[in-house]
Amino acid sequence: xxxxxxxxxxxxxxxxxxxxxxxxxxxxxxxxxxxxxxxxxxxxxxxxxxxxxxxxxxxxxxxxxxxxxxxxxxxxxxxxxxxxxxxxxxxxxxxxxxxxxxxxxxxxxxxxxxxxxxxxxxxxxxxxxxxxxxxxxxxxxxxxxxxxxxxxxxxxxxxxxxxxxxxxxxxxxxxxxxxxxxxxxxxxxxxxxxxxxxxxxxxxxxxxxxxxxxxxxxxxxxxxxxxxxxxxxxxxxxxxxxxxxxxxxxxxxxxxxxxxxxxxxxxxxxxxxxxxxxxxxxxxxxxxxxxxxxxxxxxxxxxxxxxxxxxxxxxxxxxxxxxxxxxxxxxxxxxx
Amino acid sequence: xxxxxxxxxxxxxxxxxxxxxxxxxxxxxxxxxxxxxxxxxxxxxxxxxxxxxxxxxxxxxxxxxxxxxxxxxxxxxxxxxxxxxxxxxxxxxxxxxxxxxxxxxxxxxxxxxxxxxxxxxxxxxxxxxxxxxxxxxxxxxxxxxxxxxxxxxxxxxxxxxxxxxxxxxxxxxxxxxxxxxxxxxxxxxxxxxxxxxxxxxxxxxxxxxxxxxxxxxxxxxxxxxxxxxxxxxxxxxxxxxxxxxxxxxxxxxxxxxxxxxxxxxxxxxxxxxxxxxxxxxxxxxxxxxxxxxxxxxxxxxxxxxxxxxxxxxxxxxxxxxxxxxxxxxxxxxxxx
DNA sequence: TTTGCTAATGAATACGTTTTCATAAATTAA
DNA sequence: TTAATTTATGAAAACGTATTCATTAGCAAA
Numbered sequence: 021x022x023x024x025x026x027x028x029x030x031x032x033x034x035x036x037x038x039x040x041x042x043x044x045x046x047x048x049x050x051x052x053x054x055x056x057x058x059x060x061x062x063x064x065x066x067x068x069x070x071x072x073x074x075x076x077x078x079x080x081x082x083x084x085x086x087x088x089x090x091x092x093x094x095x096x097x098x099x100x101x102x103x104x105x106x107x108x109x110x111x112x113x114x115x116x117x118x119x120x121x122x123x124x125x126x127x128x129x130x131x132x133x134x135x136x137x138x139x140x141x142x143x144x145x146x147x148x149x150x151x152x153x154x155x156x157x158x159x160x161x162x163x164x165x166x167x168x169x170x171x172x173x174x175x176x177x178x179x180x181x182x183x184x185x186x187x188x189x190x191x192x193x194x195x196x197x198x199x200x201x202x203x204x205x206x207x208x209x210x211x212x213x214x215x216x217x218x219x220x221x222x223x224x225x226x227x228x229x230x231x232x233x234x235x236x237x238x239x240x241x242x243x244x245x246x247x248x249x250x251x252x253x254x255x256x257x258x259x260x261x262x263x264x265x266x267x268x269x270x271x272x273x274x275x276x277x278x279x280x281x282x283x284x285x286x287x288x289x290x291x292x293x294x295x296x297x298x299x300x301x302x303x304x305x306x307x308x309x310x311x312x313x314x315x316x317x318x319x320x321x322x323x324x325x326x327x328x329x330x331x332x333x334x335x336x337x338x339x340x341x342x343x344x345x346x347x348x349x350x351x352x353x354x355x356x
Numbered sequence: 357x358x359x360x361x362x363x364x365x366x367x368x369x370x371x372x373x374x375x376x377x378x379x380x381x382x383x384x385x386x387x388x389x390x391x392x393x394x395x396x397x398x399x400x401x402x403x404x405x406x407x408x409x410x411x412x413x414x415x416x417x418x419x420x421x422x423x424x425x426x427x428x429x430x431x432x433x434x435x436x437x438x439x440x441x442x443x444x445x446x447x448x449x450x451x452x453x454x455x456x457x458x459x460x461x462x463x464x465x466x467x468x469x470x471x472x473x474x475x476x477x478x479x480x481x482x483x484x485x486x487x488x489x490x491x492x493x494x495x496x497x498x499x500x501x502x503x504x505x506x507x508x509x510x511x512x513x514x515x516x517x518x519x520x521x522x523x524x525x526x527x528x529x530x531x532x533x534x535x536x537x538x539x540x541x542x543x544x545x546x547x548x549x550x551x552x553x554x555x556x557x558x559x560x561x562x563x564x565x566x567x568x569x570x571x572x573x574x575x576x577x578x579x580x581x582x583x584x585x586x587x588x589x590x591x592x593x594x595x596x597x598x599x600x601x602x603x604x605x606x607x608x609x610x611x612x613x614x615x616x617x618x619x620x621x622x623x624x625x626x627x628x629x630x631x632x633x634x635x636x637x638x639x640x641x642x643x644x645x646x647x648x649x650x651x652x653x654x655x656x657x658x659x660x661x662x663x664x665x666x667x668x669x670x671x672x673x674x675x676x677x678x679x680x681x682x683x684x685x686x687x688x689x690x691x692x
Numbered sequence: 693t694t695t696g697c698t699a700a701t702g703a704a705t706a707c708g709t710t711t712t713c714a715t716a717a718a719t720t721a722a
Numbered sequence: 723t724t725a726a727t728t729t730a731t732g733a734a735a736a737c738g739t740a741t742t743c744a745t746t747a748g749c750a751a752a
Contacts, residue, residue, distance in 0.1 A: 038711075070709070072707080077711080
C-alpha cells in the first residue's frame with residue numbers, strides 16, 4: 021500500500037481535491053456537513069499531508085530556523101528553550117541547525133526551508149550574503165551582531181549600559197577608587213563594558229585614572245598576574261573596588277587580593293560579568309551582572325514573527341542586564 | 357525582481373531545464389563545456405535551488421530529525437553535538453525539533469520533512485503511531501526505548517552491565533558488604549541497575565542481604581535520610597561500600613556517612629552513576645560510571661543512515677559504560 | 693553509401709499541495 | 723415569474739524541481 025495523498029481522500033469521500041484541501045485547512049466556504057464528512061474520511065485513512073507539497077505550493081513552512089555554531093553550554097540551551105516555547109505559543113515550529121558552514125545556512129534560508137531565521141554565527145556571514153538575503157526580503161534576526169534594514173533586525177545585550185549600571189552600583193556602595201579589569205580590546209563587548217565604566221565615572225564626577233584600567237584578557241590567570249603587578253606598582257593607591265570584565269577575571273582578581281592579605285568584600289569589593297555557573301558557588305559568591313538570556317530568545321522570536329507578518333520593520337533591540345548582588349561586594353568601610 | 361528559478365537559469369544559459377538540473381546535480385551525461393557554462397550562469401544569477409521543489413520531486417530531504425522534549429543540560433548538548441558532527445560527515449543535515457507534542461512529531465516525520473528520525477521522547481509515542489510509522493516504512497532510531505523492526509531500531513545504554521561492572525569493581529577492591537541505594541523502581545534504568553548489582557554479587561558468590569538494598573529515590577536528601585536510618589537500624593553490620601543509583605544519591609550518602617564520623621573512602625567506599633558535572637568537583641571527587649553519550653549519538657546517526665540506505669535492518673544497540681575512578685573509592689583496609 | 697550506435701540535449705510528466713476561477717445550485721430580490 | 727445574488731463545489735493551473743524518454747547530431751562500421 022502506497023502513501024495516501026489528498027487525492028485518495030478526495031476519492032474516498034466522493035468530493036474534489038480542492039474541497040478536501042479546504043476542509044483540512046479550515047477555509048470557511050464549505051457546508052458544515054461536507055466538511056465534517058471529509059475530515060472523518062481523512063482521519064479514517066490516516067491521512068497526513070505531505071509538507072513538501074504544501075510548502076512548495078504555499079511558499080510557507082510555518083517553521084523558524086535557529087542557525088548556530090554550537091548548542092553547548094547554558095547560554096545556548098537557555099536560549100533554545102525560551103525560543104522553542106515562544107514558537108509554540110505563536111504557532112510556529114522551531115528548527116535548530118548547528119553548522120559552521122555559511123553555505124548551509126544560506127541554502128536553507130534562501131532555499132526556503134524556513135519562513136525566517138534567527139542567526140547566531142559569530143560574524144561569518146559576509147556583506148555579500150546579507151545583501152543576497154536583503155534582495156530576497158528574507159526575514160532574519162541576528163543575535164550577535166547589529167544589523168537593521170527593512171526585513172532584518174537584531175536582539176543584543178547592551179553591555180555598555182550593563183557596565184554603566186554595575187559601576188553605578190559600586191559607586192552607590194561608597195567606592196570611589198574603582199579599577200576596571202579590561203577584557204580583549206578587539207571584542208565588541210569588551211570595549212562596550214569599558215566605555216560604560218568610564219561613562220559612569222564621568223557621570224558621578226569621579227576622577228578617571230589611566231592607571232586604574234588594567235588588562236585581564238577575560239582570563240583567570242592573566243588577571244591574577246595583572247592584579248598582583250598592579251598592587252606591586254601602586255602600593256600607595258589601593259583601590260576600593262575592582263570591576264572585572266567577566267567572572268573568570270573576577271575570580272583571578274580575588275585570588276590575587278587574597279595573597280596580598282586583602283579580604284573580599286570587607287577590604288575591597290570585586291564584581292564580574294556573566295554570572296557563570298561557578299559564580300554562585302565560589303567563595304565569596306560573586307556579585308555579577310547577568311544577561312537575560314530567555315528574554316533574548318523571546319524577543320528574537322517575536323521580532324522575527326512580526327517581520328514575517330510585515331507588522332514591523334527591522335529593529336535593533338537592546339536588552340538590559342540584571343544586577344546579581346552576592347557576597348563579593350560590600351559597602352565601603354571608612355573605619356581607619 | 358522576483359526569485360530566480362531553474363527556469364531563469366535555463367533561459368539565460370540557452371539550454372533546457374533538464375540540462376540545468378543535470379549540471380547542478382552533477383549527473384554525468386553532459387558535455388563538460390555545457391556543464392561548466394551552466395554552472396557559471398547559475399552562479400552569476402546567484403541561483404539557489406528551492407528546497408521544497410527539490411524535496412517534493414525527489415522525495416528526499418537529506419535531513420535527519422532529532423525529536424526531543426528538551427535540550428537542557430549536558431546530556432543533551434553532548435548528544436546533539438556528536439550527532440551533528442556525524443551528520444556532517446555523512447552528508448546529511450541535522451534538524452532539532454523540541455516538542456512535547458506527539459502530533460508535531462508525527463506530522464513532521466510522516467509529512468516527510470526529514471528522511472529519518474532520531475527520537476527521544478520519554479515514551480509518549482504509542483503503539484498506534486509506531487504502527488503508522490511502520491506501515492510507511494519510516495526510518496527511525498529510538499534513544500530511550502527498545503524497539504526493533506525492519507526500519508526502526510534503538511541505541512540505548514546497558515545499565516545492567518554498567519551496574520554489574522561497577523559492583524565488580526567494588527568487589528575487586530576487597531569489599532564484601534555492599535549496600536545498593538536504589539532509585540525509583542518504576543524506571544527502567546533503576547531496575548536494570550539493581551539487577552546488575554545482584555547479578556555481580558551472585559557471580560562472585562557474595563551473600564545477598566535484603567537489608568542491604570535501600571531506597572534513595574535518585575535524590576540527595578532522601579538518600580541522606582535513608583542512609584542515616586540504615587546506620588541507626590544496623591549499627592552492627594556497617595558495610596564496606598555503597599553503590600548509589602546515581603551521583604546525587606552518592607553525594608547524599610557521603611554526607612550522611614560524614615555525620616556519623618565515617619571517612620570516605622578510607623572507612624567506606626561510595627560510588628554513583630552518571631558522572632554529572634559536580635562529580636569531579638565534589639570532595640571527595642566521585643567514583644562513578646559514565647555513559648558514552650557521544651558514542652550514542654554517533655551510533656544512532658550511523659544506524660539511521662544505514663536504515664535509510666537499506667543496508668541494515670533495525671537493531672538494538674546496547675552501549676557499554678565507562679568506569680570513572682576518582683577519590684570516593686578505595687581498597688578495603690582490614691587494619692583492625 | 694547506408695546502417696547502427698553513441699553522446700548530448702530537450703520536451704514533457706510527475707511529485708502533492710494550494711489557490712484561482714468557473715460553474716452549478718440554491719436563495720433572495722424584483 | 724424572472725433576474726440577481728449568494729453559496730457550495732469542482733476543474734485546472736501553479737509552485738520549482740528531478741527524471742523519463744524521445745530526438746537529434748555525429749561518427750564508426752559495414
